[in-house]
Amino acid sequence: MAGLAIISLHDAGRRLAELHGSREQVACGRLLGLLKSGKIKAGFQFSAGRAVSWITIPAHYWAEVSSDKFKMIRYSKTSSKSGALKVRLGQFAEEVVAQVNEAPGHEQAASDKWKEVLAATSHRYEVAIMEAEWAAYEKQNQPSESVLVKKSTSGRDEKKGWREVFVIIGAYIVKHYETTSEQIKIEEASEKIHQIAKAQGIVGLPAAPTIRGELSKIRAKAETISIN
Numbered sequence: 001m002a003g004l005a006i007i008s009l010h011d012a013g014r015r016l017a018e019l020h021g022s023r024e025q026v027a028c029g030r031l032l033g034l035l036k037s038g039k040i041k042a043g044f045q046f047s048a049g050r051a052v053s054w055i056t057i058p059a060h061y062w063a064e065v066s067s068d069k070f071k072m073i074r075y076s077k078t079s080s081k082s083g084a085l086k087v088r089l090g091q092f093a094e095e096v097v098a099q100v101n102e103a104p105g106h107e108q109a110a111s112d113k114w115k116e117v118l119a120a121t122s123h124r125y126e127v128a129i130m131e132a133e134w135a136a137y138e139k140q141n142q143p144s145e146s147v148l149v150k151k152s153t154s155g156r157d158e159k160k161g162w163r164e165v166f167v168i169i170g171a172y173i174v175k176h177y178e179t180t181s182e183q184i185k186i187e188e189a190s191e192k193i194h195q196i197a198k199a200q201g202i203v204g205l206p207a208a209p210t211i212r213g214e215l216s217k218i219r220a221k222a223e224t225i226s227i228n
Helices: 009-019 028-037 067-073 089-102 110-120 131-140 145-153 162-179 186-199 208-222
Strands: 006-008 043-048 051-056 086-088 124-126 128-130
Touching: 006 009, 006 131, 006 208, 009 028, 009 067, 009 128, 009 131, 009 208, 028 067, 043 124, 043 128, 051 089, 086 089, 128 131, 131 208, 162 186, 162 208, 186 208
Parallel strands: none
Antiparallel strands: 006 128, 043 051, 086 124
C-alpha cells in the first residue's frame, strides 16, 4: 500500500470551505461533523516492517473529539503542533488486529508481524483522508449556483503570484519525473516549490500549505484522466 494518495485534514478543511463558500479559511466544524456522521472517513497509514497499512478510523471515535481539539488542524504561529491531528496505534487496537489478521500469510509470520506492530505503537500518526474518498464527496456535493455566484462576486482576489507559481509547479513535476519514478511527496514538494518561488521574488506568493492543497488537487485529477 506504499504511495497512498491522501490529503491532510487541513487541506480537506480548506477545500471544504471553498466548496461551500464559507468565510472560514479552514472549515473545521463542518469537517468534524462529516467525520462524526460517517459521510467522510479518515484514517492513517503506518509501517510495520516493509508493509504499509491503512487504518480507517471508525465514526464513533470522532464523537469524543471536541471542536476545540479538532481546530488544531488549522495552522497557528503560536503552536508547532498545529496543522495536523495525530493519533497513536493503541487507540485503534481492534482495527489494527483486523488489518494484521487479514494480511496474506499472517499465520506463518504472526510472531514477527506483531513484534513489528508493537514497535510501531510508540509513534504518532497523522490523520488524513484518502483522495478517492474526498473526490467522491466533492462530486456528490457540488456547490449550488447561488454559492458560485456569491464566490465570484465577493471575497478576496486571486493572488497575482499564482500564475508564476503554477509555472514552477509544472516545472517541478517535469524535473521530478526526469530524475525518479517515485511518486511526488506532496508536503515535501510544496515546501521546495515555495522556496524556489520565494527565491525568485514572486509578488503575492501563496503560503506553502496553500501550494500543497493545489498539488493534491493536481494529483487527484491526474488519477482520473488518460492521455493514451
